[in-house]
Amino acid sequence: MQPxxxxxxxxxxxxxxxxxxxxxxxxxxxxxxxxxxxxxxxVAPLALISVYSFATRTxxxxxxxxxxxxxxxRAIGDDVIVGIIGRSAWLATLTTALCLAVGYPFAYYLATRxxxxxxxxxxxxxxxxxxxxxxxxxxxxxxxxxxxPASALSENLGFGTFRILFTPTAVTIGMVYSFLTFMVLPxxxxxxxxxxxxxxxxxxLYASGSKAFWKVTLPLTKSGIVAGSVLVFxxxxxxxxxxxxxxxxxTLLIGSYIARQxxxxxxxxxxxxxxVLLIVAMLVAVALNQRSGxxxxxxxxxxxxxxxxxxxxxxxxxxx
Amino acid sequence: xxGAVAAVEIDGVTKRFGEVVAVDNVxxxxxxxxxxxxxxxxxxxxxxxxxxxxxxxxxxxGSLRIFGExxxxxxxxxxxxxxxxxxxxxxxxxxVRQNIEFGLRMRRVKDxxxxxxxxxxxxxxxxxxxxxRRPDQLSGGQQQRVALARALVNQPKVLxxxxxxxxxxxxxxxxMQQELKALQRTVGITFVFVTHDQEEALAMSERIGVMxxxxxxxxxxxxxxxxxxxxxxxxDFIGRTNLLEATVxxxxxxxxxxxxxxxxxxxxxxxxxxxxxxxxxxxxxxxxGTADAEGSSLEGEVRDITYLGHAVVYEVAVGxxxxxxxxxxxxxxxxxxxxxxTISWDHGAAAVVAD
Amino acid sequence: xxxxxxxxxxxxxRRLLAGWxxxxxxxxxxxxxxxxxxxxxxxxxxxIWGGFSFQWYGEALNNEVITSAIRVxxxxxxxxxxxxxxxxxxxxxxxxxYRFKGRRALDGTIYLPIVIPDITMAVMLLVFFAEAFKFIDxxxxxxxxxxxxxxxxxxxxxxxxxxxxxxxxxxxxxxxxxxxxxxLYATGWQTFRRVTLPLIMPGIAAGGLLAxxxxxxxxxxxxxxxxxxxxxxxxxxxxxxxxxxxPELNAISTLMLAASIALVLGSLALQRRRASASQQTQVL
Ligand SMILES: Nc1ncnc2c1ncn2[C@@H]1O[C@H](COP(=O)(O)OP(=O)(O)O)[C@@H](O)[C@H]1O
Ligand SMILES: [Mg+2]
Numbered sequence: 001m002q003p004x005x006x007x008x009x010x011x012x013x014x015x016x017x018x019x020x021x022x023x024x025x026x027x028x029x030x031x032x033x034x035x036x037x038x039x040x041x042x043v044a045p046l047a048l049i050s051v052y053s054f055a056t057r058t059x060x061x062x063x064x065x066x067x068x069x070x071x072x073x074r075a076i077g078d079d080v081i082v083g084i085i086g087r088s089a090w091l092a093t094l095t096t097a098l099c100l101a102v103g104y105p106f107a108y109y110l111a112t113r114x115x116x117x118x119x120x121x122x123x124x125x126x127x128x129x130x131x132x133x134x135x136x137x138x139x140x141x142x143x144x145x146x147x148x149p150a151s152a153l154s155e156n157l158g159f160g161t162f163r164i165l166f167t168p169t170a171v172t173i174g175m176v177y178s179f180l181t182f183m184v185l186p187x188x189x190x191x192x193x194x195x196x197x198x199x200x201x202x203x204x205l206y207a208s209g210s211k212a213f214w215k216v217t218l219p220l221t222k223s224g225i226v227a228g229s230v231l232v233f234x235x236x237x238x239x240x241x242x243x244x245x246x247x248x249x250x251t252l253l254i255g256s257y258i259a260r261q262x263x264x265x266x267x268x269x270x271x272x273x274x275x276v277l278l279i280v281a282m283l284v285a286v287a288l289n290q291r292s293g294x295x296x297x298x299x300x301x302x303x304x305x306x307x308x309x310x311x312x313x314x315x316x317x318x319x320x
Numbered sequence: 321x322x323g324a325v326a327a328v329e330i331d332g333v334t335k336r337f338g339e340v341v342a343v344d345n346v347x348x349x350x351x352x353x354x355x356x357x358x359x360x361x362x363x364x365x366x367x368x369x370x371x372x373x374x375x376x377x378x379x380x381x382g383s384l385r386i387f388g389e390x391x392x393x394x395x396x397x398x399x400x401x402x403x404x405x406x407x408x409x410x411x412x413x414x415x416v417r418q419n420i421e422f423g424l425r426m427r428r429v430k431d432x433x434x435x436x437x438x439x440x441x442x443x444x445x446x447x448x449x450x451x452x453r454r455p456d457q458l459s460g461g462q463q464q465r466v467a468l469a470r471a472l473v474n475q476p477k478v479l480x481x482x483x484x485x486x487x488x489x490x491x492x493x494x495x496m497q498q499e500l501k502a503l504q505r506t507v508g509i510t511f512v513f514v515t516h517d518q519e520e521a522l523a524m525s526e527r528i529g530v531m532x533x534x535x536x537x538x539x540x541x542x543x544x545x546x547x548x549x550x551x552x553x554x555x556d557f558i559g560r561t562n563l564l565e566a567t568v569x570x571x572x573x574x575x576x577x578x579x580x581x582x583x584x585x586x587x588x589x590x591x592x593x594x595x596x597x598x599x600x601x602x603x604x605x606x607x608x609g610t611a612d613a614e615g616s617s618l619e620g621e622v623r624d625i626t627y628l629g630h631a632v633v634y635e636v637a638v639g640x641x642x643x644x645x646x647x648x649x650x651x652x653x654x655x656x657x658x659x660x661x662t663i664s665w666d667h668g669a670a671a672v673v674a675d
Numbered sequence: 676x677x678x679x680x681x682x683x684x685x686x687x688x689r690r691l692l693a694g695w696x697x698x699x700x701x702x703x704x705x706x707x708x709x710x711x712x713x714x715x716x717x718x719x720x721x722x723i724w725g726g727f728s729f730q731w732y733g734e735a736l737n738n739e740v741i742t743s744a745i746r747v748x749x750x751x752x753x754x755x756x757x758x759x760x761x762x763x764x765x766x767x768x769x770x771x772x773y774r775f776k777g778r779r780a781l782d783g784t785i786y787l788p789i790v791i792p793d794i795t796m797a798v799m800l801l802v803f804f805a806e807a808f809k810f811i812d813x814x815x816x817x818x819x820x821x822x823x824x825x826x827x828x829x830x831x832x833x834x835x836x837x838x839x840x841x842x843x844x845x846x847x848x849x850x851x852x853x854x855x856x857x858x859l860y861a862t863g864w865q866t867f868r869r870v871t872l873p874l875i876m877p878g879i880a881a882g883g884l885l886a887x888x889x890x891x892x893x894x895x896x897x898x899x900x901x902x903x904x905x906x907x908x909x910x911x912x913x914x915x916x917x918x919x920x921x922p923e924l925n926a927i928s929t930l931m932l933a934a935s936i937a938l939v940l941g942s943l944a945l946q947r948r949r950a951s952a953s954q955q956t957q958v959l
Contacts, residue, residue: 016378027773034766034834035781041831042788045803049795052802102699109696121696123943128703131935134894134909135928139706142713142920149709152723177706180699209685238792240895245916255794262798262899272802275795286790376854396857409855413873422869423859474859 046279052272061266072273081257081274088254091168092237095175099183099232100225102176107184107224111191122188129181137245140174141165144246166248174246175236182235183228190224191217230289234282254278325388327352327478327510328373333382333392335368342368344534345382350478350512350527352387355504357513357521360531361557366514367406369531370480373512375399387477397426402471406482408463410455416442416466417451423474441473444503461492468503478510485520497524518558522546530554552673555597562603562643563595566672574672578639582616586672594672600646602669605634608660617664618643622655636663707932714925731926741927744911747822751897751907752890755829760883762830763837764875770838771845788832789839793895800828801899821902828900829890836889837882844878884942891934 240255261271375396718725
């Protein structure tokens with residue numbers, strides 16, 4: 001991939017510069033097909049939606065690309081929409097907290113098994129992580145349906161049928177079910193890397209078992225907690241499939257509300273403004289994660305020196 | 321110079337990485353068939369110099385010739401040199417044989433010759449029978465030998481070695497030093513060897529170039545470098561030494577900081593501030609008043625004694641200075657702390673170095 | 676010490692942890708297992724077990740709409756994976772080892788499709804295609820939403836995922852190996868072909884598998900850019916679920932599940948084979 005400058009007559013200085021120039025050209029050439037594709041099919045749509053958010057909705061539900069205004073952004077202040085955003089944020093936070101509470105002890109257990117057991121258990125976590133998300137949400141829907149197996153079982157046991165589907169509880173269960181593995185895997189990685197002689201040192205220095213956990217283990221796995229939380233919070237906040245399948249009219253979340261603007265409601269500018277807001281919120285969340293993660297591992301690694309002198313180590317089993 | 325073309329000739333070469341001057345205006349000629357060591361502390365520019373000879377880095381200024389041919393800007397595949405990399409850089413996805421034949425295949429050497437040369441090179445580094453293993457199935461020493469064979473099979477005119485023994489443990493390193501020397505005599509080509517280990521450089525090479533902070537400070541045989549260091553840095557970096565501050569009085573005498581006048585050759589003008597380098601093992605220790613008349617001497621008091629088994633190192637206070645004296649195979653009564661002693665050395669054993 | 680990691684926990688805490696782990700595994704697997712079991716239910720009432728039967732699989736696979744959706748899904752997955760593997764790998768290489776104009780902008784943009792929610796990506800692309808078609812239609816040809824817009828959209832997010840995975844591999848790449856090849860008379864292209872490419876191949880394969888999985892999984896974006904005549908299987912399932920749960924849906928879902936699991940196990944087996952190969956060599 002290096003440039004081949006085969007003229008040995010040229011003076012050194014110009015040769016060095018020519019080599020650098022050839023490098024730049026080659027890099028550009030290599031990147032341009034992908035970059036061009038992203039420009040057309042990602043950056044342009046992103047720009048377009050931003051433009052739309054300042055457009056006007058005509059009375060027929062069409063979008064008029066003139067008469068630019070910030071009406072749509074102002075409409076976000078509306079009680080109904082604020083309520084939807086608030087509910088989405090609350091559900092995403094609740095989901096993240098539940099995933100952490102369920103996932104931390106679980107990941108802790110996995111990470112402290114003997115090596116060969118660990119490998120098998122990890123596969124059992126990877127399978128739901130990689131399986132089709134829609135099917136998994138459907139499984140919950142099927143299980144919890146008012147005439148589904150869970151309800152039938154409860155009836156046979158004499159507890160009567162139950163109606164949980166189309167409630168916020170069902171949506172929360174579905175979200176935790178969908179995103180739990182997103183929390184478990186980063187937690188597992190940071191716990192597996194944990195140097196347990198540190199907790200032994202803490203015990204040696206008169207810490208009780210729980211003190212050692214709160215003062216040593218938990219802080220040292222902070223990067224996994226932060227990464228897992230972002231991985232759960234971001235998709236649950238913008239989630240569309242889960243509330244659509246498990247939630248009722250009462251659990252309208254921002255993802256479904258945006259979709260509605262582009263379907264039945266035909267209010268593109270409002271949907272566009274909400275999308276822009278959602279994107280900005282997600283970017284802020286990820287940026288905050290990056291900032292807090294860069295202190296510990298998991299953040300931006302410093303760029304490796306150009307000459308790789310270190311021997312390539314056998315890579316640990318790739319997880320995420 | 322004998323008039324024969326130098327194997328490698330470096331002329332006013334400078335290499336800058338942005339602000340960093342990695343190699344600073346270096347001139348150097350390495351003779352054909354020579355075992356040459358580039359020696360210096362880590363970060364002094366040895367690797368960069370070697371990489372410019374190989375064509376892996378291009379010089380910012382200056383010119384570089386290999387057997388008289390200007391190659392400063394030529395890409396690595398057009399230079400008659402090969403490199404043994406610091407961590408070997410064996411291709412992990414290829415077998416030993418595939419690694420060794422890589423260069424020949426790139427140059428489209430065809431089969432009877434190809435397999436013959438590969439077999440020859442494999443035998444030369446005593447790896448016959450391991451051709452089908454992969455690098456991670458080999459020990460460090462074996463990997464090192466594959467790296468050597470992979471370079472030598474191409475019959476380069478110059479072989480460049482970047483700290484090739486650095487990754488080996490002490491015992492293996494000493495064995496490989498002997499093996500490499502023997503190998504160089506067998507193939508007869510020029511070896512340019514980079515190391516930060518001064519003992520290794522002294523033991524292996526015919527000539528040494530000492531580098532510091534991008535500059536080439538001194539080039540000479542191991543004996544010249546050790547016994548006639550040209551600067552305080554070289555004296556200090558190669559082996560242990562006492563550096564005593566002094567002022568030149570005349571061409572044959574200098575005056576030490578404690579006022580003692582000693583004999584030492586120097587061409588520096590009177591009044592120059594210099595250091596006198598006295599190797600601990602070149603000094604002798606006597607009870608006060610029993611020193612030989614020959615040579616130079618200093619009077620002092622034993623401060624500290626370190627017992628090393630095969631030798632004893634005495635630290636002697638001479639006025640405000642401290643002088644280390646190393647006595648090998650000690651006979652007779654050892655000295656004790658607080659003893660009054662005289663340190664003596666032969667004429668010519670101490671060298672005057674500029675500060 | 677039986678190879679167990681010593682964490683300094685008491686025996687009671689350990690038993691609690693173990694119990695909890697199995698509760699979580701049950702939580703992860705029971706809903707799926709129930710779905711699979713009921714897909715073989717002969718009864719058409721979803722809450723009553725009426726004996727074992729393959730009936731619903733037969734009906735699903737005889738349904739013209741479903742088979743066409745399967746075909747669309749497979750074509751889209753294959754095309755978007757192939758294109759994004761090539762483009763994503765090239766971008767990863769460029770970002771890893773070259774400085775050029777616009778590098779920083781590209782480096783930032785490449786992560787966006789991964790970060791932003793599916794629904795926003797979906798509406799962005801919907802609006803974009805609508806505007807683009809309006810523009811193109813004014814020149815004569817008529818385009819509509821369909822299989823090609825789905826594929827174009829999947830490539831748009833898959834490039835980023837492939838790029839990130841390949842780059843992680845490149846990050847571990849020892850570049851002295853390329854220098855060694857150059858030193859052994861390989862030209863730039865030969866170095867790439869014989870050394871760089873074989874060594875980053877596992878990363879490219881992993882990126883490709885990820886792209887394949889994501890394309891087969893996607894429902895939100897496909898739902899927005901699919902045309903009336905062509906939907907993917909997940910989009911079909913999604914819209915059917917809204918109309919109600921049927922035993923036929925159970926059967927299709929089980930098939931999708933089986934495909935996902937086969938993909939995971941296949942890639943894990945691939946990974947394991949490589950790992951055990953290098954472990955064996957270390958023993959020798
Ligand atoms: N590619 C590079 N970019 C920037 N600086 C470099 C590069 N290579 C070497 N240097 C710098 O040049 C100096 C000499 O490095 P090097 O030749 O590797 O030293 P040595 O081999 O003697 O340890 C060091 O200060 C090093 O940091
Ligand atoms: Mg070096």
